[in-house]
Amino acid sequence: MYQQIKGLILHSLQHGEWKPGEVIPSEMDLAARFRVSQGTVRKAIDELAADNLLMRRQGKGTFVATHAERQVQYRFLKLMPDVGDAREEGPAQRTILECKRSRAPVEIARALQLRTGDPVIQARRILSFAGVPTILEDIWLPGQAFKGLTAEQMAEYQGPTYAMFELDYGVRMVRAEEKIRAIAPDEEQANLLLVPVGTPLLSVERLAYTYNDVPMELRRALYRTDTHHYHNSLS
Amino acid sequence: MYQQIKGLILHSLQHGEWKPGEVIPSEMDLAARFRVSQGTVRKAIDELAADNLLMRRQGKGTFVATHAERQVQYRFLKLMPDVGDAREEGPAQRTILECKRSRAPVEIARALQLRTGDPVIQARRILSFAGVPTILEDIWLPGQAFKGLTAEQMAEYQGPTYAMFELDYGVRMVRAEEKIRAIAPDEEQANLLLVPVGTPLLSVERLAYTYNDVPMELRRALYRTDTHHYHNSLS
DNA sequence: GAGTGGTCTAGACCACGCG
DNA sequence: GCGTGGTCTAGACCACTCA
Numbered sequence A, B: 001m002y003q004q005i006k007g008l009i010l011h012s013l014q015h016g017e018w019k020p021g022e023v024i025p026s027e028m029d030l031a032a033r034f035r036v037s038q039g040t041v042r043k044a045i046d047e048l049a050a051d052n053l054l055m056r057r058q059g060k061g062t063f064v065a066t067h068a069e070r071q072v073q074y075r076f077l078k079l080m081p082d083v084g085d086a087r088e089e090g091p092a093q094r095t096i097l098e099c100k101r102s103r104a105p106v107e108i109a110r111a112l113q114l115r116t117g118d119p120v121i122q123a124r125r126i127l128s129f130a131g132v133p134t135i136l137e138d139i140w141l142p143g144q145a146f147k148g149l150t151a152e153q154m155a156e157y158q159g160p161t162y163a164m165f166e167l168d169y170g171v172r173m174v175r176a177e178e179k180i181r182a183i184a185p186d187e188e189q190a191n192l193l194l195v196p197v198g199t200p201l202l203s204v205e206r207l208a209y210t211y212n213d214v215p216m217e218l219r220r221a222l223y224r225t226d227t228h229h230y231h232n233s234l235s
Numbered sequence C: 001g002a003g004t005g006g007t008c009t010a011g012a013c014c015a016c017g018c019g
Numbered sequence D: 001g002c003g004t005g006g007t008c009t010a011g012a013c014c015a016c017t018c019a
Helices: A002-014 A027-034 A038-050 A106-112 A151-156 A161-169 A187-192 B002-014 B027-034 B038-050 B106-111 B151-156 B161-169 B187-193
Strands: A054-057 A061-064 A079-081 A093-103 A119-129 A132-142 A175-183 A201-210 A214-223 A228-234 B054-057 B061-064 B079-081 B093-103 B119-129 B132-142 B175-183 B201-210 B214-223 B228-234
Touching: A002 A027, A002 A038, A027 A038, A038 A054, A093 A151, A106 A132, A106 A214, A119 A151, A132 A187, A151 A161, A175 B175, A175 B201, A201 B175, B002 B027, B002 B038, B027 B038, B038 B054, B093 B151, B106 B214, B119 B151, B132 B187, B151 B161
Parallel strands: none
Antiparallel strands: A054 A061, A079 A228, A093 A119, A119 A132, A132 A214, A175 A201, A175 B228, A201 A214, A228 B175, B054 B061, B079 B228, B093 B119, B119 B132, B132 B214, B175 B201, B201 B214
16 A cells, blocks of 8 residues: 555656655645555655655655755766765866757667657766866757757756756656766767877766656766776665 | 664674574564564664665565575676676676785775785686676685685685675675776786777776675776676666 | 564654744 | 654554465
């Protein structure tokens, strides 16, 4: 039964009944609405909180998770400085190189579950830490959901790109899968990251999903790993 | 209170009261032992199961997690074939190149929380898939806990190395942290993996911990990523 | 059919945040 | 002081496993 309740809450999240950052009704209210006991609602919320879809705060309520919060900002970025920690390093400087409407090549279309040739937004940018260009990213977004996204918008928005997606397009990224390889950059890539052509780089291909396992973003990035590393916790 | 119960159960796990793969007492029994209700024990076990320290099986009981089980075998190995899946590929073929007693260099000692010069076991091996050498691993283990480990032992044991550690040395790896970089191999490394010297490889440095966050293994591996990739799920 | 974990309930009290 | 989530309890019943 709590799985059903979970489904109902999920449905409300998907349909924007409660927006990212907002409180959802109290456990008692939801229990009344769904005609179950508080404990059942609690278990449903527990699992949604474990999946990072909701955030509980004692004394205040349960909130729809958002990429805009300080604590969980850059949740999907696993690149860490070799010395010090990510907080003191602060957010990256962003340089948008390009942001254009185009048509999905086969590969991209398949990943985003579109048809080949469907409209997509394609963006390329560089993230720098302490002035050193460290990440080169190519981003593909389904054109339909992100109609009107411009380079200016990507440049202007302070904070995580995923937070901007929530605010301006109502698209919340919920989870992602990454495939990581070591590759040698081509000349253009090497020039953009200011490294010699032979330098090994981390290739990180990320497919990010919104609710219901719908893929909404494909991101292909190259990470310099001379002063940073990709950090992963296994358990 | 359930945190205290969790601590007590953890203590029993650490001290080997229940060994990997065994059942622990039922929730009712533990509730009686600790003088709390079943629900409190349940919550403690829930969290331990979420941390992969315990495994629940409905109708049978709660078991101490182990690396020997089919389902969770190679839990810490995130390298996946680009096509097909890891199960059909089967386990890797192992070639032990070396396994010797030595003294911990500064770096290794710091990672394993030993003193420089303390005895360590050092092993080097190659893992191959479909006959292709794909992983070159250097493993460092504290000499005290792994006294007597030999190359033969590493070669003979069928199944995950971590399962062998549990069985023969009573050391259970509970979680791990990995730092990933892209590097170019030196000549020796390149020869062992049968790749040209310039080939970018994934460098994966893993520190594996047993109970209580005690580091028990440092592993430095190079992964070929021409037919495989490192897979990571973010949420 | 006995024993295990899994779920649901209802009620009580606690800890926290905030007006 | 009220409302929120957090915890603990006790009892009931269900689903699964295995002798």
